């Protein structure tokens with residue numbers, strides 16, 4: 306597959322702060338790249354540099370095989386951007402807003418009308434065409450924001466934290482839209498600090514912290530970074546100390562904790578850990594409410610790499 | 618085209634504001650004046666003059682004094698230079714005429730003795746100057762040929778009488794001119810407020826950080842985008858100017874279709890240019906809607922009060938008028954007022970008005986330069 310974006314040694318400093326530190330990565334055609342990192346890790350700065358909205362100290366950026374510069378209008382015409390903040394005209398209706406932004410790219414009136422309606426259908430704002438932004442809820446505004454960014458049917462889309470402070474329904478709608486766009490062959494760069502979104506959405510993931518790439522790869526590749534293999538959670542009332550001590554001695558067990566009636570065991574590796582635990586609890590006649598096993602999450606990966614949690 | 622169309626869509630959203638200021642102009646600058654047809658004129662067009670006669674009050678000297686007396690209000694004050702200076706300073710008098718000793722004899726010898734004057738520098742004083750100049754010019758035409766004093770006096774008086782009849786017949790109804798002047802003075806407020814308000818609001822929407830970002834990353838050339846916006850803003854200002862011009866023609870009818878009427882329109886056009894450049898400057902400075910309404914109130918309403926858009930300039934304290942010189946509206950209203958008091962319109966009498974134009978245009982250029990500096994600085998950061 307072709308590389309749609311090639312970033313090499315990108316470094317961006319704001320006065321003394323290095324917001325992006327020697328970043329290199331590629332984005333392949335048709336994939337969703339997730340830029341995952343906590344607030345302030347440099348996600349927005351990276352995107353702004355790629356788009357030539359910011360000057361940067363070092364690095365080269367190629368999009369569609371050509372160097373990206375502020376006046377690369379042919380490249381720009383194939384890009385759509387959805388910024389973190391909602392960027393619309395308060396004085397214009399939903400329809401007119403999309404019309405304006407689409408009109409910056411598409412001059413043909415008939416074609417534009419078709420494109421606008423496609424965008425409205427995609428984000429599900431059909432009933433709100435004549436509404437003004439003030440009359441929309443936060444979630445619907447986000448959807449409008451997306452429609453404005455993608456109405457011209459770009460080949461490459463950047464989405465910067467499009468789901469922050471959005472109600473669950475709109476959030477699902479937005480995630481579905483992104484999948485639809487990908488299925489239509491669009492390449493997508495998606496930034497977020499929600500690891501769950503990255504897990505369900507992205508083909509390729511870059512974990513950023515303090516402007517540096519901590520890890521990159523597919524979800525499965527990244528999970529290799531986690532030192533644990535499995536996490537088992539059990540809800541037990543009044544567990545005796547000696548039982549905890551005994552479980553600690555099981556093979557493969559990495560760590561064990563018991564707090565507020567929740568027993569949490571992490572395993573380095575091994576098979577049938579859950580079966581063994583259930584058998585053991587039965588033999589000791591320990592009663593439990595809930596028991597479940599989990600694969601490590603990106604949060605565990607992040608924890609492993611930085612020693613801190615990703616969640617805010 | 619999208620940019621241009623969107624500009625007008627947003628303007629349309631604010632049509633209420635445009636209507637409000639236009640209705641105010643019609644109500645306060647037009648209808649209330651036309652309704653008060655017999656209202657007495659605020660402007661006392663006769664200047665206040667002090668005559669200091671160092672000659673004998675006889676013959677030609679007496680004739681000059683009589684002529685001045687007939688055409689102005691003579692002020693009687695204590696016969697000291699200090700009292701006279703105070704009178705000028707406090708605007709009790711607009712003009713002092715010093716007739717030198719031997720004036721009468723010099724005229725009879727065919728000379729043109731110099732007459733010293735002191736002037737308060739306002740409109741009234743320029744009227745006094747006009748009266749005096751008119752007399753002296755007429756006298757200098759005849760005193761070389763006519764040596765008989767009585768004959769000379771008669772000839773001068775006859776000529777002056779004829780001339781003033783010609784002038785009066787060519788003059789517009791002064792009541793009507795006062796009304797037109799007041800309409801345009803008020804229009805300075807409506808023009809400034811509408812242009813500032815609407816252009817700032819519309820440009821604010823286009824330049825909101827994030828909308829701007831989206832425009833910059835689009836395939837539209839951003840410079841071209843800015844040019845389109847500038848063009849649309851200028852067109853908007855021009856349309857407002859034309860709207861108010863048409864309004865003046867509807868209100869004052871054929872009085873507007875005269876040289877004087879056209880000069881009022883020209884004044885207004887130039888003021889519109891200055892208002893436009895100010896609006897563009899303010900819109901690069903403000904970054905919130907609240908700030909816009911604040912600034913419109915301070916700038917438009919404030920300068921309207923200070924410069925005499927609502928109340929006749931004559932009622933404003935001199936100190937206020939001095940301060941208001943730093944405001945473009947002062948020069949516009951000044952040009953309207955000058956036009957009101959200038960009897961004969963020709964290149965030399967219109968010179969003071971041309972100076973007002975020059976000042977307004979310089980204001981505009983300064984606003985454009987500052988605007989360029991501000992936008993450049995913004996772009997760098």
Ligand SMILES: Nc1ncnc2c1ncn2[C@@H]1O[C@H](COP(=O)(O)OP(=O)(O)O)[C@@H](O)[C@H]1O
Pocket residue numbers: 319322324342343344345346347348349350351
């Ligand atoms: N205009 C700016 N001037 C100075 N520092 C900035 C500016 N924008 C962002 N930063 C800093 O750069 C770092 C990265 O910011 P950002 O790219 O916005 O992170 P993210 O999008 O991942 O939350 C942060 O520490 C932030 O404070």
Ligand SMILES: [Mg+2]
Pocket residue numbers: 348349350389465466
């Ligand atoms: Mg960000």
